[in-house]
Amino acid sequence: MEKLVLVHLSDIHFTKWSGTTAHDLDADVRNELLRDASKVTKEIGAATGILVTGDIAFSGQQAEYERAAYWLLELCQALGCPEENVWVVPGNHDVDRKVAGSKVTRSLHEGIRSKGEISIDSELREIFSDPQSASALLAPLAEYNKFAARFQCSISAEKPFWERDLALDCGTVIRLRGLCSTLVSNAHDEKGNIVLGAAQASVPRIDGVEYLTLCHHPPDWLRDQDGILNHLESKVRIQLFGHKHSQRVQMINRTLRLTAGAMHPERNERDWIPTYNIIEITRRDDERIGVRLFQRRWHQIECRFVAENASNSGKDHHDYVWQDCPRPAPRQAGQTPEARKMTRAEVAVSDVVAAKTTAKEREAMPTPNYQRRLTYRFLTLPFRHQFAIAESLNVLTDEDGALSSEILFREVFKRAASAGLLAKLWNETEKRHPDPADFNPFDGSN
Structure with missing residues (x-):
C-alpha cells in the first residue's frame, strides 16, 4: 500500500443496551464519529484498518460483544475498510468479573501479583505450561476470545499476544503486535497491580520491519513496567494505549506513544470528552517514514467531532518523522x-x-x-x-x-x-x- 491509514479507538464500552433503546445517549456520539471519520478518510485515503485498544465491552458479556461487532461493521463500511481489518486487545472491562472472582482464578491472580518484577515472567511461564492453570487464568476472557477470534486477535496460553503485518509499497513492513494487559485483571485492579510480562513486549529487531504495539493499560499501571519500557522505548515505533479516557501524545526516544482517550467515557466523569485518533503512515524518502496524526475530540457546543489542532502550526494534524528507516533493498537476483x-x-x-x-x-x-x-x-x-x-x-x-x-x-x-x-x-x-x-x-x- 502507498500509505497506511489506521483508525485508533479505545474504551468503546458497549453494553447490551447500546443501539437498542431510544434512551441510548451515546448513539449520537457513535453516529458523529462515523460521519467524522468518513470525512477525514475521504480526504486522506480509505482506512486500512481499525485498531481498538481495549474495553470493547462493559462487563465482558456476549450480548455486549454482539453490539460492538455490529457497530464495528458499520464503521468499516463507512470508511471503505475491509470488514475483517479490525484488530483488538482486551481491557479490564472485557474481563468477566464474576469468573475472575472464582477461587482458583483469584488465587492465581494473587500469586502472580505477589511476585517481584524479576519473577513475574517465570510465574506466567509455569502457569501457561500447565493446561488446567492456564485455562483458569484465561477463563475470564472467554467471551472476549470468542469475539476476537473472527479478527484473529484471541489470546491463548501458547501465545498471549498476536501479530499482523501491513506492508508499504516500498517493502517496509509495519508489524502490529497486540499485547494483553488483563491476565490478572479483577475487581481489585489498581495502579501498579496490572501484569503484562516482558515476553509480550520483547520484540526482535528486524531490518525492514517497524513495530506498532497495542495495549490497554499504559505503562504506569504495570507492576513489571521497568523491563517492559526498555523494550517498548528502544524497539517500537508507535505504542497505542487506552484506559485513561484522555488523549495524550508523547515522543520518547524513537517511539511515539499515543493514548486514544475514550470513545464512550462514562458521562459522570468530570471531563466527559469522547476522542479518537487517525494515523497515516507513508514513506517520505529513502531514509525516512512520515507519521501524520489526526487527533479528534468531541465539541460540547457543536455536538460533533473536531480536530485537536497542533499548537505549533495550527494545522488539523501533527507530523512526526521516523529517521533511520532505510528503504528495503530490492530482491536479490539469485533468490528463488x-x-x-x-x-x-x-x-x-x-x-x-x-x-x-x-x-x-x-x-x-x-x-x-x-x-x-x-x-x-x-x-x-x-x-x-x-x-x-x-x-x-x-x-x-x-x-x-x-x-x-x-x-x-x-x-x-x-x-x-x-x-x-x-x-x-x-x-x-x-x-x-x-x-x-x-x-x-x-x-x-x-
Missing part, C-alpha cells in the same frame, strides 16, 4: 520464487494455521487478506452453519463436536488445505452470508 514465498509466509501468515502446519499446508494457503476474510466470515456465522460447512467438506472426526468455533475453524482450515478443499470452504461460507463475494480466490480457474 520458493524462497520468496517462504519469506512472505514467515512475516505475513497469521495464527489461524498454527506453527506446526506442514510445508504442504502452507503452500495451500492463499494471500493473507483472503485468509483473514475467510476467518472473519466463517466465525461470524451461527455455530450450526459452521458445523454444517465442516460436515459438507467431510473433514470432521467424532471428537470435533465439543470444539469451540475458533478451534473448529482452525482444524477445518488445516484439513481443507491438506485435502485441496479451500475453494469449497470459501463457497460454503460465502453463500451463507447475505452479501457473498463474486469471486473465489482459492479457485484456480479465476
Whole structure:
C-alpha cells in the first residue's frame, strides 16, 4: 500500500443496551464519529484498518460483544475498510468479573501479583505450561476470545499476544503486535497491580520491519513496567494505549506513544470528552517514514467531532518523522520464487494455521487478506452453519463436536488445505452470508 491509514479507538464500552433503546445517549456520539471519520478518510485515503485498544465491552458479556461487532461493521463500511481489518486487545472491562472472582482464578491472580518484577515472567511461564492453570487464568476472557477470534486477535496460553503485518509499497513492513494487559485483571485492579510480562513486549529487531504495539493499560499501571519500557522505548515505533479516557501524545526516544482517550467515557466523569485518533503512515524518502496524526475530540457546543489542532502550526494534524528507516533493498537476483514465498509466509501468515502446519499446508494457503476474510466470515456465522460447512467438506472426526468455533475453524482450515478443499470452504461460507463475494480466490480457474 502507498500509505497506511489506521483508525485508533479505545474504551468503546458497549453494553447490551447500546443501539437498542431510544434512551441510548451515546448513539449520537457513535453516529458523529462515523460521519467524522468518513470525512477525514475521504480526504486522506480509505482506512486500512481499525485498531481498538481495549474495553470493547462493559462487563465482558456476549450480548455486549454482539453490539460492538455490529457497530464495528458499520464503521468499516463507512470508511471503505475491509470488514475483517479490525484488530483488538482486551481491557479490564472485557474481563468477566464474576469468573475472575472464582477461587482458583483469584488465587492465581494473587500469586502472580505477589511476585517481584524479576519473577513475574517465570510465574506466567509455569502457569501457561500447565493446561488446567492456564485455562483458569484465561477463563475470564472467554467471551472476549470468542469475539476476537473472527479478527484473529484471541489470546491463548501458547501465545498471549498476536501479530499482523501491513506492508508499504516500498517493502517496509509495519508489524502490529497486540499485547494483553488483563491476565490478572479483577475487581481489585489498581495502579501498579496490572501484569503484562516482558515476553509480550520483547520484540526482535528486524531490518525492514517497524513495530506498532497495542495495549490497554499504559505503562504506569504495570507492576513489571521497568523491563517492559526498555523494550517498548528502544524497539517500537508507535505504542497505542487506552484506559485513561484522555488523549495524550508523547515522543520518547524513537517511539511515539499515543493514548486514544475514550470513545464512550462514562458521562459522570468530570471531563466527559469522547476522542479518537487517525494515523497515516507513508514513506517520505529513502531514509525516512512520515507519521501524520489526526487527533479528534468531541465539541460540547457543536455536538460533533473536531480536530485537536497542533499548537505549533495550527494545522488539523501533527507530523512526526521516523529517521533511520532505510528503504528495503530490492530482491536479490539469485533468490528463488520458493524462497520468496517462504519469506512472505514467515512475516505475513497469521495464527489461524498454527506453527506446526506442514510445508504442504502452507503452500495451500492463499494471500493473507483472503485468509483473514475467510476467518472473519466463517466465525461470524451461527455455530450450526459452521458445523454444517465442516460436515459438507467431510473433514470432521467424532471428537470435533465439543470444539469451540475458533478451534473448529482452525482444524477445518488445516484439513481443507491438506485435502485441496479451500475453494469449497470459501463457497460454503460465502453463500451463507447475505452479501457473498463474486469471486473465489482459492479457485484456480479465476
